[in-house]
Amino acid sequence: MARISINKVWKYYGTSPAVRELNLECDDGSFVSILGPSGCGKSSTMRMIAGLEHISAGDILFDGQRINDLPPKDRDVAMVFENYALYPHKSVFDNIANPLRLRGFAADKIKERVTSATKLLEIDHLLNRRPSELSGGQKQRVAIGRAIVREPKLFLFDEPIAHLDAKLRAHMRGEIKHLQRSLGTTMIYVTHDQLEALSMADMIAVMHDGELQQWGTPSEIFNRPVNAWVAGFVGEPAMNFLSAELRSEGGNTVLTHPNFNIPLLPQQVALVNGSAKREVRMGVRPDALSISTTRPDGPVIEGRIYVTELLGGDMLVDVQLADARIRVKTSTDFTGVADDACYMTVNRDKWHLFDIEDGHAYF
Amino acid sequence: MTSGVTNVSVAQVPPGTSLFRARGTSSDIEARPITAVLPLPVRLNSAAPRRYYLYLMAPAIAVLAFISLYPFVWLIVMSLQDVGVGAGEWVGLKNYTRLFNDVRFLEGWVLLAQYSAMCLALQLSIGLLLAVIVNGARWEKFLVTALLMPMMMAPAVAGLVWLFLYNGTFGWYHWLFQSLGWLDSGSILSSTDTAMLAIVLVDVWQWTPLITLIALAGLKRVPQDQLEANMVDGASPLRNFFAITLPNLYPVLLIAIMLRFMDNFRFIDAALVLTGGGPADSTKILPIYLFEVAFKFFKLGRGAAIALTLLVVTIILGKLLVRIFEKPKSERV
Secondary structure: OOOEEEEEEEEEEOOEEEEEEEEEEEOOOOEEEEEOOOOOOHHHHHHHHHOOOOOOEEEEEEOOEEOOOOOHHHOOEEEEOOOOOOOOOOOHHHHHHHHHHHOOOOHHHHHHHHHHHHHHOOOOOOOOOOHHHOOHHHHHHHHHHHHHOOOOOEEEEEOOOOOOOHHHHHHHHHHHHHHHHHHOOEEEEEEOOHHHHHHHOOEEEEEEOOEEEEEEOHHHHHHOOOEHHHHHHOOOOOOEEEEEEEEEEOOEEEEEEOOEEEEOOHHHHHHHOOOOOOEEEEEEOHHHEEEEOOOOOOOOEEEEEEEEEEEOOEEEEEEEOOOOEEEEEEEOOOOOOOOOEEEEEEOHHHEEEEEOOOOEEOO | OOOOHHHEOOOOOOOOOOOEOOOOOHHHOOOOEHHHOOEOOOOOOOOOOOOHHHHHHHHHHHHHHHHHHHHHHHHHHHHOEEOOOOOOEEOOOHHHHHHOOOHHHHHHHHHHHHHHHHHHHHHHHHHHHHHHHHOOOOOHHHHHHHHHHHHHOOHHHHHHHHHHHHOOOOOHHHHHHHHHOOOOOOOOOOOOOOHHHHHHHHHHHHHHHHHHHHHHHHHHOOOHHHHHHHHHHOOOHHHHHHHHHHHHHHHHHHHHHHHHHHHHHHOOHHHHHHOOOOOOOOOOOHHHHHHHHHHHOOOHHHHHHHHHHHHHHHHHHHHHHHHHHHHHHHHHO
């Protein structure tokens, strides 16, 4: 178990930076997820922690000790690879025993550890199989077994469940989270799937273009994104963005758009006043909107239904506005059909305003 | 259910089980047992025609038969005859039985085994080492091209070049080894202690690059993630090489070994130029002896018999090699 500090770390491939001045502090025993699209530098970060890539600049510390120059074998980390990286010519037992053998454990100790790890992962009946005789989910468990058997300081999971089918993925999410809790080992989990990060991690680092965008708990990331990019990346279906203008009308600050005029809440006015430009980007998640075919009281967004999609338990409605199309999540009793006029009210506690240029969030 | 009723295969469904199956349109989605909707095709289409393959291949087969099969059959026939210059005389298996009392034939086998084993061992170890060094090096492409130079030379020419290098009066190696005190008197090629090593060295010089080239191709395909996983698991680079890289190289190394050992049994140009089997028959490996019997003494029948035994042994050894290497491969999958 260890506290991981990443101090001003840069990674260059040739002259192009893949990671730019990354700072992270992972508490002992915490589950940290690095979230971002492909090419954001998340895998490079993980590989630098593992010792598979040279750290171009900055330091990585385990419990305050600089480990930049240690080879991977001396860092006491265990890694699970995206495509499992099992040794195909070795049996499941030998795969899992490999890190122990390389560290010179006694045979009976190896047997004991492998047995308890495989029991925990419910693969103790597969010990004599070869990796080629396993299903994807089983391979995944073997790879995890190889990581936990050593009781390392730190787990590094590199998109470990990206190749599993959706149902198994959902199952493994719970399994991995439970495993980490019960072992209490610090875990860094790299993923491009925001759902995985939100559902499993204690803390999430959102990365984009090699830069850390936001560092926070899942609920902070989801509810208070620091910029439009994070807001758009996290959440499924994705947040709706609209260009709008801020205007003062009779003492109120109002957000104006061809399809609506909605006043800001008083506490939001305070956040906007003085700093915000006239033009802003408004962001609202599909579930922060409620839709109706009859006009309710109060400020509404008027639009026309473009298409409705039934998702089993919910319904997604695409609504055409003057300059954009937005999505609204509603219940299945919604009766509107395409080309109907519709009216949406916004839950103003849950909307966001972003700077039109650099995208930072006012609230 | 209207059409196809007469033409269905009905699977046995235990009573009480309800199996339903949906079909294309929504009006079809109703309670319908799965057993009722498995019509067999009325008739199968004829198999894809493939007779023309033979016509397309016929010219190639004819040419092959003429240039390859005909001489081979003739070789077998010849080995059963006492052929010199001119017509032969049928002698049955006498050519073969005589071989077993022929000391130089048996000696030729021993020498060939020594020669081939030394060549293979040196070429494999040096070739593999070079491949590992060159792999991923900054000047990789240039280095590979440079390494391939010896291979581009005709073996007989290579033999001539080394003949000069080994020469007892002005040869560079001769001078070097004598300066180092490794060689007391006489030239390298005229001493029975060193002549064999000398022809091995030429083969190693010329053909190690081939092993390097093949191993290099194999190295590119070693799964990087397994290497990395093993590193994180705690393996040193050397251990990583033996645990991951080498097992992944087995299939390509098999090809390399096969090629080289068969070449050792066939390519004698350089050795012929350098020693011609001497001194005192110390380098008279079997193919050189075969060459002498057939083309110096024109005992074509005996030569054919030696050639055939050589061929049979080559085939058996080849099969054996494949079997040894295929075994771990089938376990790898």
